[in-house]
Amino acid sequence: MPRKLTDILAQADARLEYQAMGAPPAEPTPREVIGKPSPRAERLRNLYYSALSSASSEFPYWYTRAYGGLDNEIPVVRRALALESAFRHLTPTIFPGELLVVGKTHHYRGSFPMPWLSEGYYMAAENQLYQDALARGSASADEVSTFGTGGGNVTKSFGSVVSIAGKFGIRKEEVPAMLRVAHAWEGRSVDDVGHKYEQMTPGYEIKEALMKSVTCMFDSGYTLPQGREVVNYDYPLQFGFDELISRTEQKKAEVAGRADGDGLTGMNRLYNYEAASHVLRGIQAWVENYAREARRLEAAEREPVQRAEYTRIAECLEWVAHRPPRTFYEALQLTWIVHVAVLNEDVISGLSPGRLGQVLWPWYEQDIAAGRLDEGKALELLECLRIKYTCLDCFASMGVVGGVLSGNTFNNLSIGGLDRSGRPANNRLEELIIEAAMTCASTQPTLTLLYDDKLPESFLLKAAECIKTGTGYPAVVNNRTAIEFLLGQYGPEGMDLEEARAIAIGGCLETSPCSWMPLTLNGRSYWIPGGSGQPTSVGVHFLSLPKILELVLFDGVDQRTKLRVFPGHGRALGSFEELFDQVKAYFAKAVEVLSLANNIQHDVWRKNNTAVLNSLLKPDCLETGHLINELGYRYNATHNVETCGTINLVNSLAALKSLVYDRRLITLAELRKALADNFGFRTADEVGSFSLSSQEKRGETTEYDRTHVECLTAPKYGNDNPYVDDILKQWEDWFCATCRDYESLNAQPYYACQISVSTHAPMGAVTIATPDGRLAGTTFADASMSAYPGTDRHGPYALFASATCWDHAQSQNSQLNLKIHPSAIQGRAGTKKLLELTRAYMRKGGFHIQYNVVDSRILKDAQEHPEQYRDLLVRVAGFTQYWVEIGKPIQDEIIARTEYEGVQE
Amino acid sequence: MTTPSRHMHCRNYAPIDAVKGICHMTKEIVHADDDACPSFVRLPRCAECKLYAAGADDYVGVCSATSNRPMTYPDLVAVTCEWFEWRSA
Known part of the structure; x- marks a missing residue:
């Protein structure tokens, strides 16, 4: 019987505490609040549960066919004509019972590759394109990422279906055409062209080694070049497509042949407006095709209720294809159309609808007042919207979709916050949005509460009640801290306090610049919030901090691949200060080389693959005639440096400081040996578990037991212990300031971004044991402010004190997950307790907190019997996902997270 | 060219995913590769x-x-x- 870590700790009278503040009830406890959707939404959700992620070649086929016939056209117009053709030719599918229609493809849960960005990653492993991607390091993360094998993931080929990119199923009859289309982009994709030029950057060999060792997770320029931003629906809602096309035509006439004082880009405006006009016409045709399909179904339908619904759908689409919406239903349908259109323009994760309840408020308010709508109908529509969002898939590489996104698409809907004048911005429609998220629990859109002390208690309690359903949403974000960050980051581009109040979260947790847009409906004027910044979480993504430490301890050589990543530092590391200094030096070098390469990739993207539609929607592109590539957006300082494994780094530095430098219990050489030998344990892969407590010793060796126990019991983050927290503060102060030393391609400073998403699994998988006692291959602590599982022993308020030892407004975000047992917050009193707990963290300056309200024993059972848990939702790190669609490394980590049995101080 | 009458080649077929869809006539879920019914309409x-x-x-x-x-x-x-x-x- 192999010895487990728990046995070794027990011998030393030590243990990891996976339950804090008491013990759980004897029997597994289900979540207290469980909602039920309308029969219609339930049918549509059940259809989702049965649907496989399916890929189609239709969009890439028509895009590539049109693009190929346009040699020597102006690049932006060429791309627009290709997009127009693709939209025009998409096959419209409407499913019985749907009220809101339009999808990415003709499948219920469909998506497609975009080989003009990158074409190698979805080839078979033996394909030369895939081998090329491996050789340059861009597919290295794919090799160490996993998907859950349940739910809609097609992880293996079967019957007539071929699995591609680890998750998507495609009909075998389409595969040869898909390959032909992919090969048409060989040497021409953003990935390929970018690679040609990135090799010219100084230090490129380090960049490639960082990718191959998975010290850095992925390049954003050709994987997810857009997203983590807030879309802006204002122009289509205010003007409608006909008027927008008319405005682009009018603008063409105004700027044609004129530089207007701008000799560099003034002339480009004509081509940009021409491109915008083409894309808008393509989208209009796409919507009209859906309207025709609704009419066709209406004509064939014998059942009167369904026939009337097809009629209603057709009338709605025929109207919004041309004109601004008149009703809440039309406005909701139009926002969805715009959302999908933007998603089809590029590979995007984290395209957030922003404060949708405030955007749609004018139609809701007026429809309710006029008796055209009641709350029941609105709730049903909002439930239907949740299903449409949940059906979204993002087609990208295994490393990106599996390793980073866990299959999620991060459409984050923000609620609450303040209005332009600083008053609470919440409204009744937002309460219905929360209600729909409770009655129709699903992954998308996830919700974020922009917490402000000014918001009414009843609204905050409603949000807390929703959290208790265990869906993980809404996450709670500190509105004031976010505004402070925005003013610091975008003040130089002209943002003032009033504009900063428009803030919404893009992607899982990216504080995003937004603006107030004027809107008039039936003579009444409103200001609605919408996105006005470039994509965020583009630039350097993600940097593994524990791996950087590994490279410092082993003089620049990655211990998994034995690849030299950095030139040897040659330092003796004789003091903690010298060690910490070298960590910073390697980190800074990594950011330097990665930012240069990523600037090139994004530059190639914006030259050859620019965002036409998304640009047109964002202020102030329509007015100026400049798209994203010419900095037409109001806010352009959005590139950042994203890290993973903060707490494992901090705990490891604390252990090194304590054991090696302060108490001198072990030498650095002895510790290196223990780490390289994984403290005498088998690998996580061999054990088949990725959580620390399940790891097993190799044979009977006891060689490293004492050292390992010392490492595990060294001071840990999350216990209000200044010994560790001072290291965290030092790191954060340095990291947040240092990012600003690097310049993005937009000539703006980078900034810090601290969310793990799912990267703590694959990055943990490639990292050897760390000085905090974590073993090789096991998953890192999630997020950036979550404690490492089992090490936060003094309750949530001690954790909050540790987390807020630094100024969160210096970073775009921070992230803290807490797992609470349902019994700890039962009843109305429990809801208030949860709100008070949250409020305490916000008032200490914490930026973000989210909860998993779940009994860990249920998760363990779900791991053993996944077939019984198709609908089980959990919060990972900034997003909610179906348990069965998550890879085992993340499942193990969520099970291991410390479970709080009580929340009292 | 004679093509087999499979559900996935029918105008009444709404594809849920790569293997199945809903028949607009019956509202039932049908397998893409199965033989179509007499109501088959060529897509x-x-x-x-x-x-x-x-x-x-x-x-x-x-x-x-x-x-x-x-x-x-x-x-x-x-x-x-x-x-x-x-x-x-």
């Missing part, structure tokens, strides 16, 4: 088009609608194609 797709010519490789052909004769594939749905012409009545 416009390249294989059914007068302008389509099969290529040397399986599942890849040529479209002669435009002078550059681009590659296409037989199962490409053509309900939105401006050049589609039924191969036979």
Whole structure:
């Protein structure tokens, strides 16, 4: 019987505490609040549960066919004509019972590759394109990422279906055409062209080694070049497509042949407006095709209720294809159309609808007042919207979709916050949005509460009640801290306090610049919030901090691949200060080389693959005639440096400081040996578990037991212990300031971004044991402010004190997950307790907190019997996902997270 | 060209995913590859088009609608194609 870590700790009278503040009830406890959707939404959700992620070649086929016939056209117009053709030719599918229609493809849960960005990653492993991607390091993360094998993931080929990119199923009859289309982009994709030029950057060999060792997770320029931003629906809602096309035509006439004082880009405006006009016409045709399909179904339908619904759908689409919406239903349908259109323009994760309840408020308010709508109908529509969002898939590489996104698409809907004048911005429609998220629990859109002390208690309690359903949403974000960050980051581009109040979260947790847009409906004027910044979480993504430490301890050589990543530092590391200094030096070098390469990739993207539609929607592109590539957006300082494994780094530095430098219990050489030998344990892969407590010793060796126990019991983050927290503060102060030393391609400073998403699994998988006692291959602590599982022993308020030892407004975000047992917050009193707990963290300056309200024993059972848990939702790190669609490394980590049995101080 | 009457090639078939769909006539879930029912209505797709010519490789052909004769594939749905012409009545 192999010895487990728990046995070794027990011998030393030590243990990891996976339950804090008491013990759980004897029997597994289900979540207290469980909602039920309308029969219609339930049918549509059940259809989702049965649907496989399916890929189609239709969009890439028509895009590539049109693009190929346009040699020597102006690049932006060429791309627009290709997009127009693709939209025009998409096959419209409407499913019985749907009220809101339009999808990415003709499948219920469909998506497609975009080989003009990158074409190698979805080839078979033996394909030369895939081998090329491996050789340059861009597919290295794919090799160490996993998907859950349940739910809609097609992880293996079967019957007539071929699995591609680890998750998507495609009909075998389409595969040869898909390959032909992919090969048409060989040497021409953003990935390929970018690679040609990135090799010219100084230090490129380090960049490639960082990718191959998975010290850095992925390049954003050709994987997810857009997203983590807030879309802006204002122009289509205010003007409608006909008027927008008319405005682009009018603008063409105004700027044609004129530089207007701008000799560099003034002339480009004509081509940009021409491109915008083409894309808008393509989208209009796409919507009209859906309207025709609704009419066709209406004509064939014998059942009167369904026939009337097809009629209603057709009338709605025929109207919004041309004109601004008149009703809440039309406005909701139009926002969805715009959302999908933007998603089809590029590979995007984290395209957030922003404060949708405030955007749609004018139609809701007026429809309710006029008796055209009641709350029941609105709730049903909002439930239907949740299903449409949940059906979204993002087609990208295994490393990106599996390793980073866990299959999620991060459409984050923000609620609450303040209005332009600083008053609470919440409204009744937002309460219905929360209600729909409770009655129709699903992954998308996830919700974020922009917490402000000014918001009414009843609204905050409603949000807390929703959290208790265990869906993980809404996450709670500190509105004031976010505004402070925005003013610091975008003040130089002209943002003032009033504009900063428009803030919404893009992607899982990216504080995003937004603006107030004027809107008039039936003579009444409103200001609605919408996105006005470039994509965020583009630039350097993600940097593994524990791996950087590994490279410092082993003089620049990655211990998994034995690849030299950095030139040897040659330092003796004789003091903690010298060690910490070298960590910073390697980190800074990594950011330097990665930012240069990523600037090139994004530059190639914006030259050859620019965002036409998304640009047109964002202020102030329509007015100026400049798209994203010419900095037409109001806010352009959005590139950042994203890290993973903060707490494992901090705990490891604390252990090194304590054991090696302060108490001198072990030498650095002895510790290196223990780490390289994984403290005498088998690998996580061999054990088949990725959580620390399940790891097993190799044979009977006891060689490293004492050292390992010392490492595990060294001071840990999350216990209000200044010994560790001072290291965290030092790191954060340095990291947040240092990012600003690097310049993005937009000539703006980078900034810090601290969310793990799912990267703590694959990055943990490639990292050897760390000085905090974590073993090789096991998953890192999630997020950036979550404690490492089992090490936060003094309750949530001690954790909050540790987390807020630094100024969160210096970073775009921070992230803290807490797992609470349902019994700890039962009843109305429990809801208030949860709100008070949250409020305490916000008032200490914490930026973000989210909860998993779940009994860990249920998760363990779900791991053993996944077939019984198709609908089980959990919060990972900034997003909610179906348990069965998550890879085992993340499942193990969520099970291991410390479970709080009580929340009292 | 005679094509097998499978559900996935029927105009009443709404594809849920790569293996199944909903029949608009019955509202039942049907398997893409199963034989269609008597209510089968042919779906416009390249294989059914007068302008389509099969290529040397399986599942890849040529479209002669435009002078550059681009590659296409037989199962490409053509309900939105401006050049589609039924191969036979």
